[in-house]
Amino acid sequence: MISFNVPPYVGTEEQYIHEAILAQKICGDGAFTRKCSKWMEERFSAKKVLLTTSGTAALDMALLMCDLKPGDEVILPSYTFSSTANCAVLAGAKLVFVDIRPDTMNIDEAKIEAAITERTKVIIVVHYAGVACEMDTIMRIARKHNLKVVEDAAQGVMAKYKSLYLGTIGDFGCYSFHETKNYSMGEGGAILINDEAYIEKAEILREKGTNRSKFFRGQVDKYTWVDFGDSYLPSELNAAYLWAQLEVADKINEDRLNSWEFYYNSLKPLADAGKIELPAVPNACVHNAHMFYIKCRNLKERTEFLSYMKAQGIFSVFHYIPLHSAPAGLKFGRFSGEDQNTTAESERIARLPMYYGMTEEEINRVICAVKTYFTNHGYRREI
Numbered sequence: 001m002i003s004f005n006v007p008p009y010v011g012t013e014e015q016y017i018h019e020a021i022l023a024q025k026i027c028g029d030g031a032f033t034r035k036c037s038k039w040m041e042e043r044f045s046a047k048k049v050l051l052t053t054s055g056t057a058a059l060d061m062a063l064l065m066c067d068l069k070p071g072d073e074v075i076l077p078s079y080t081f082s083s084t085a086n087c088a089v090l091a092g093a094k095l096v097f098v099d100i101r102p103d104t105m106n107i108d109e110a111k112i113e114a115a116i117t118e119r120t121k122v123i124i125v126v127h128y129a130g131v132a133c134e135m136d137t138i139m140r141i142a143r144k145h146n147l148k149v150v151e152d153a154a155q156g157v158m159a160k161y162k163s164l165y166l167g168t169i170g171d172f173g174c175y176s177f178h179e180t181k182n183y184s185m186g187e188g189g190a191i192l193i194n195d196e197a198y199i200e201k202a203e204i205l206r207e208k209g210t211n212r213s214k215f216f217r218g219q220v221d222k223y224t225w226v227d228f229g230d231s232y233l234p235s236e237l238n239a240a241y242l243w244a245q246l247e248v249a250d251k252i253n254e255d256r257l258n259s260w261e262f263y264y265n266s267l268k269p270l271a272d273a274g275k276i277e278l279p280a281v282p283n284a285c286v287h288n289a290h291m292f293y294i295k296c297r298n299l300k301e302r303t304e305f306l307s308y309m310k311a312q313g314i315f316s317v318f319h320y321i322p323l324h325s326a327p328a329g330l331k332f333g334r335f336s337g338e339d340q341n342t343t344a345e346s347e348r349i350a351r352l353p354m355y356y357g358m359t360e361e362e363i364n365r366v367i368c369a370v371k372t373y374f375t376n377h378g379y380r381r382e383i
Ligand SMILES: Cc1ncc(COP(=O)(O)O)c(C=O)c1O
Pocket: 054, 055, 056, 057, 080, 081, 083, 084, 126, 152, 154, 155, 175, 176, 177, 178, 187, 188, 189
């Protein structure tokens, strides 16, 4: 059986968790949390990085800091995980879904301006599969209309747009360290604060509305409740697990990129023959091999393909059901313009197994099964 995902594990996790226990500091913001934040601030040239309990929590924090009023609108793609939308709902906003580009499955930057109204306050972009959105254009539109930009870089840790790491380009960046992500702490995430003016606000929001972070730095002699807040800081035990992986972040990245390239090169002949489509990575993007997907011809072919893979003992999966057509999407939002690509392209995606440490033999088994299916069963596309 080949799993779809295996949580990343590098071997030093237990030692670091044990160290956290011995240090008698297992709540948040201890030595391991500080190591992780500092490492990300230095590596990604980020002004401030705060670990959070999840990518969802990082998004919630980002939107709560955007100071939205009832009736304000947030632009986002419909092809994404529910957390991208929940944060805007939590902040009291109406959702305006914008179509995606069929090549990268990212928000179509050319369709954003048509979705802007006088109520629009924020654009949330999602760097799907760790491949960046067209950020120069998006930032130009945002600055022109005085909008904040939140990067949902849950899948984009270590990936770049031009020379910039994802998460550091908009006003706020959000990472996920869920067990399905390239680097993990079980459940966890991080918020990147790229505008210094928001650092103190973020610390207070994350620490139950108190100025405890300032107190720990010796900047105030007692801490108190200063504003609205919640509890978004993860335990040191989780941070210790993450630290083990950040220490070898490049090794993990290279391993995944090698697997991705192996898939890509082996399946290229099928794509050249018009049987499948492969992921596109625009020139401006350095991706992180978060996932490897193929595109089938349509929903029927994808359903058959996934059952075929399962019968071969290989777990391949699909996602997302577009949010705008889901019950909560209908309740909280509307689609701007015509859904030309979101639904049609979402029905074609099949994700192949991808995880750190996947062996050549395992990848070969997946490749053989894909080739066999599309040679013997798949529909022949007109080319
Ligand atoms: C695009 C996207 N946004 C947000 C999230 C939420 O992250 P988490 O599971 O850490 O809350 C995920 C993770 O599944 C994601 O893929």
